Amino acid sequence: MLNIKMDQTQQLPSGKRNARSIHIFTETFSEGEWHSFKVLKLMQIPGENVYYLLESLQGNRILMTAKYYDGYGIIPGTTIKCLVDKINCSGKIYLEPAHPYYEAGNRYLFHVIGSEQFTDRKGRSITRFIAVGPSQEESIATIDTRQAAQAGALISAIFVGTRKGVLILKEIEVLNNC
Numbered sequence: 388m389l390n391i392k393m394d395q396t397q398q399l400p401s402g403k404r405n406a407r408s409i410h411i412f413t414e415t416f417s418e419g420e421w422h423s424f425k426v427l428k429l430m431q432i433p434g435e436n437v438y439y440l441l442e443s444l445q446g447n448r449i450l451m452t453a454k455y456y457d458g459y460g461i462i463p464g465t466t467i468k469c470l471v472d473k474i475n476c477s478g479k480i481y482l483e484p485a486h487p488y489y490e491a492g493n494r495y496l497f498h499v500i501g502s503e504q505f506t507d508r509k510g511r512s513i514t515r516f517i518a519v520g521p522s523q524e525e526s527i528a529t530i531d532t533r534q535a536a537q538a539g540a541l542i543s544a545i546f547v548g549t550r551k552g553v554l555i556l557k558e559i560e561v562l563n564n565c
Contacts (some may be wrong), residue, residue, distance in 0.1 A: 392416070392447045393450050393565060394544065399448070400469075403484060403547070404417035406419050406472070407473075407474040409474050409478055412445070412447065413445060414438045414443060414444075414445045414447055415490060416471050416474065416480055417471060417474075418472070418473060418474055419470070419471065420470070420471050421468050421469065421470055421471075421485075422443060422444075422468070422469055422471065423444055423466055423467070424441035424442060424443055424449070424466065424467055424468075424469055424482075425441065425442045425464075425465075425466050425479065425487075426439055426440075426441060426461055426463050426464065426466070426467060427439075427440040427441065427448070428440050428463045429444050429462060429463065434516055435455045436452050436453070436454060437451050437454065438450040438451060438452055438453055438510075439451045439456075441467075441469070445511040449480055451469070451482045451484070451509065452551075453472050455551040455552035455553075456484060456552050457552075458487075458522075459484060459487050459488055459525075459552075461484065461547060461556050464509050465492045467484050467485065468484070468485045469482040469483060469484045469485070470482065470483045470484075470485070470548070472550065477489065479500045481550075483548070483549055483550065485546075486498055486546075486549055486554075488520070488521065489520070489546040489554070490546065491546055491548050492545065492546070492547075493545065493546055494519065494522065494543055494544065494545050494546075494558075495517035495521055495543070495544065495545075495546055496541060496542070496562075497516070497519065497520045497526075497528065497542050497543075497544060497556075498518060498519045498520075498535065498537075498539075498541055498542055499516050499517070499518050499539065499542060500517050500518060500538055500543075501516070501517040502514055502515065502516045502517070502537070502538065503515050512548075515527060515528070515553075516542075518542070526554050526557050527552075527553045527554065528544075528554035528555070540561055540562075540563060541561075541562040541563050542556060542559055542560065542561050542562060543555050543559070543562055544556035544557065544559045545559070
């Protein structure tokens with residue numbers, strides 16, 4: 388029998404909830420924590436997505452959707468660090484691997500090759516850029532900003548992290564808007 392215990396979350400006065408934790412055997416995973424995982428293999432579940440099968444240091448196995456991380460260079464046999472991004476109410480753990488090129492808190496230059504404006508489910512104006520950064524990899528970046536950058540623009544931004552492989556940038560400065 389699987390020994391899983393999930394901590395209850397409480398609603399904070401601001402409407403945000405506390406981070407969730409889940410205990411699997413002797414190991415605890417909490418939202419916002421980093422853990423190392425060995426990549427065991429890439430596997431296809433019939434009728435579903437392709438997943439990476441990951442194993443924690445204590446032997447617990449977790450699936451991570453592969454389609455978001457094509458450019459990360461994740462291969463079986465390697466060890467990767469992942470952020471426990473979210474634990475849903477049924478106990479599913481969502482992992483976000485560390486980006487292979489960008490480090491949180493550092494400022495980088497990006498060449499914008501396309502963009503689109505949309506409103507998210509909370510009513511915020513979001514700009515999604517397709518950009519090329521120092522890694523020379525084409526990336527998609529979501530930016531909460533009032534400043535629009537056109538294709539060909541050079542922007543400077545602080546890398547915050549990723550969500551499903553999409554870069555999250557803040558403090559955007561448009562250096563030239565060609």
